[in-house]
Amino acid sequence: MDALDDSVRKAVDLHLPGRTILAIKDRGEWCRHLIEVTLNGNEKVLIKISVLDGEIGNAPFDYGGGNKFLEEHGLPAAHVLAADNSKTIFKYPYVIEEYVGGTRLGTLLNQVDEADAQAIFETIGLVYHKLHSIHGKRSGIWLDGDPEKVVGDPNDFMFRMEILEGSGKKAVEEGRVNRRTYYRAVALWAQNMDYLNNHQPTAVHGSPLPWSIYLTKENNQWRVTKLTALGVQWWDPATDLAYLKYLPFTKPKLEHWEAFIRGYGPTPEKKRILLYTILFRFMAAMGAFREPKTAQNRAWADTCLQDLNLLMDEIEKET
Numbered sequence: 001m002d003a004l005d006d007s008v009r010k011a012v013d014l015h016l017p018g019r020t021i022l023a024i025k026d027r028g029e030w031c032r033h034l035i036e037v038t039l040n041g042n043e044k045v046l047i048k049i050s051v052l053d054g055e056i057g058n059a060p061f062d063y064g065g066g067n068k069f070l071e072e073h074g075l076p077a078a079h080v081l082a083a084d085n086s087k088t089i090f091k092y093p094y095v096i097e098e099y100v101g102g103t104r105l106g107t108l109l110n111q112v113d114e115a116d117a118q119a120i121f122e123t124i125g126l127v128y129h130k131l132h133s134i135h136g137k138r139s140g141i142w143l144d145g146d147p148e149k150v151v152g153d154p155n156d157f158m159f160r161m162e163i164l165e166g167s168g169k170k171a172v173e174e175g176r177v178n179r180r181t182y183y184r185a186v187a188l189w190a191q192n193m194d195y196l197n198n199h200q201p202t203a204v205h206g207s208p209l210p211w212s213i214y215l216t217k218e219n220n221q222w223r224v225t226k227l228t229a230l231g232v233q234w235w236d237p238a239t240d241l242a243y244l245k246y247l248p249f250t251k252p253k254l255e256h257w258e259a260f261i262r263g264y265g266p267t268p269e270k271k272r273i274l275l276y277t278i279l280f281r282f283m284a285a286m287g288a289f290r291e292p293k294t295a296q297n298r299a300w301a302d303t304c305l306q307d308l309n310l311l312m313d314e315i316e317k318e319t
Contacts, residue, residue, distance in 0.1 A: 008035055010089050011047060015082035015096055031229070031290050033092075036099070044099035045081060050092045064095045065145015066230030069203070075131055076100075076214075076224045102225030106210025109250060116222070118259035120215060123222040125263025128240060134203040136234035145232050147203070154235045155196045158279055159189050167286040176285055177305050184312055185278050192275055199236040199272075206231015208243040210250055211292060238268040242276035248284045249291055249300045271318035274311055281305060 008024050020040045027034040033049040064080030071077045078097040085093040105124075109117060140150035162168060163186060172182045189196075205212070205227050212229040215222050241264075245257050261267060283289060285305050291297045 004035070007089050008037060008047060011082075011084070011094070011096065012037065012039070014089070015084070016045075030292070046078070046097045046099055047094055048097065049090050049094040062142065062145030062230065062232045063093065064097070065142065065147075066232040067095075067097065069145070069147060069232075070131075070227065070230075073130070073134055073203075075127065076226050078226050100214070100226045102214030102216045104211045105213040105215065106250060108215060109210070114255070116217075117253075118255060120222050121256045121259040122263040123215065123224060124213060124244070125260040125265075127224045127227075127263075128205070128208070128237075128244070128260075129264045131205065132202050132237040132240070136201040136203065139197075139199070139201040139234045139236065142232045142234075147234070150234060153197075154233060154239075155193060159193065162279060162283055162288070163189055167282040167288050170286050171282055171305060174286075177308060181305075181308055181312075185282075185308065188278070188312060188315055189275065192271075196236065196272065196275060199238070199268075201234040202237040204231060204233060204235045204237060204240050205229075206233060206235070206239070207289065208240050209248060209289060209291070236268075236272070236276070238272040239276050241267055242273045242280055245273055246277050246280075248280065248289065248304070249297045269318065271315055274315045274318070277311060278308065278315075281308060281311070 004026060005024050009021060012019055012021055016039070021037055022040060022042070023038040025036040025038075027036055029051055031052060033051045035047040035049070037045050037047060039045065063083040063085060067077040067080050071079060078100040080095055080097055082096040083093070084095075087093065105120070108120060112120065136147060136150065138150060139154050140152045141154070143149035143151055168182060168185065171177045172179055207229045208227075209229065213227060214225045216225050217223070244260055246252050247256075267273070281304050284291075285301055287301070291301070
């Protein structure tokens with residue numbers, strides 16, 4: 001702990017000269033190593049260290065670029081005070097962000113009544129409508145968080161890396177799905193690749209999960225305070241909507257989706273959303289989202305592939 005405190009002090013001295021530290025709280029590792037620092041004046045900042053930097057399947061560390069992009073477009077994000085890729089103070093890249101409050105969506109859904117739940121989803125719909133109104137030239141990952149530097153083809157990549165070689169293949173090998181169901185999913189994605197690639201490249205969150213959307217209630221109105229776990233890419237907006245309609249690790253309700261649409265407006269075809277849902281179900285089942293380790297999340301992941309054929313029946317009806 002002394003070594004960590006020393007590194008934190010060096011980072012603050014370097015990037016926030018003149019500020020003094022009142023307290024350091026290690027919030028542990030979960031995709032990022034989070035350190036909460038209280039500065040003089042009781043102002044708080046977060047140091048986020050990319051301990052998974054470079055790991056295959058890990059969302060690329062974007063040096064605060066995703067947050068800056070959201071902030072520039074009037075979307076909720078924590079303000080980035082510094083980004084450091086030198087690896088001289090910590091072993092990995094890190095950013096220092098202003099502390100932004102709010103409560104995770106998943107936590108709120110276990111606390112609020114139905115009226116508030118619907119108000120929350122309508123508010124989220126407004127935010128994603130604004131996000132999805134930002135368009136790019138082509139779909140792909142933003143290098144170092146720069147939306148002008150784009151590489152890759154997200155659909156081809158995810159089909160190969162997750163369905164063919166990653167989560168889908170692993171689900172079969174571990175007996176989570178039978179081969180007939182798996183090859184049906186493979187065939188549906190292969191047959192619809194041109195359809196999926198025919199989309200307007202759009203700024204997407206990339207992982208709208210119950211723990212990556214934060215909200216607060218002020219003057220009886222809900223407000224999104226920040227989006228975390230940013231995928232930093234241009235892609236099909238239906239990817240975000242697949243998460244939000246069939247919210248992983250929860251029991252999604254039609255009423256919540258209808259409330260979301262009131263804020264969001266018209267959505268892409270149901271078939272498009274369902275195809276991405278198949279992909280995300282494989283990923284969720286096999287731990288690709290690094291969800292919080294709770295009994296509720298484990299139970300959901302253990303059963304989330306059981307209705308895969310029903311989802312694929314719906315896709316085929318839409319064809």
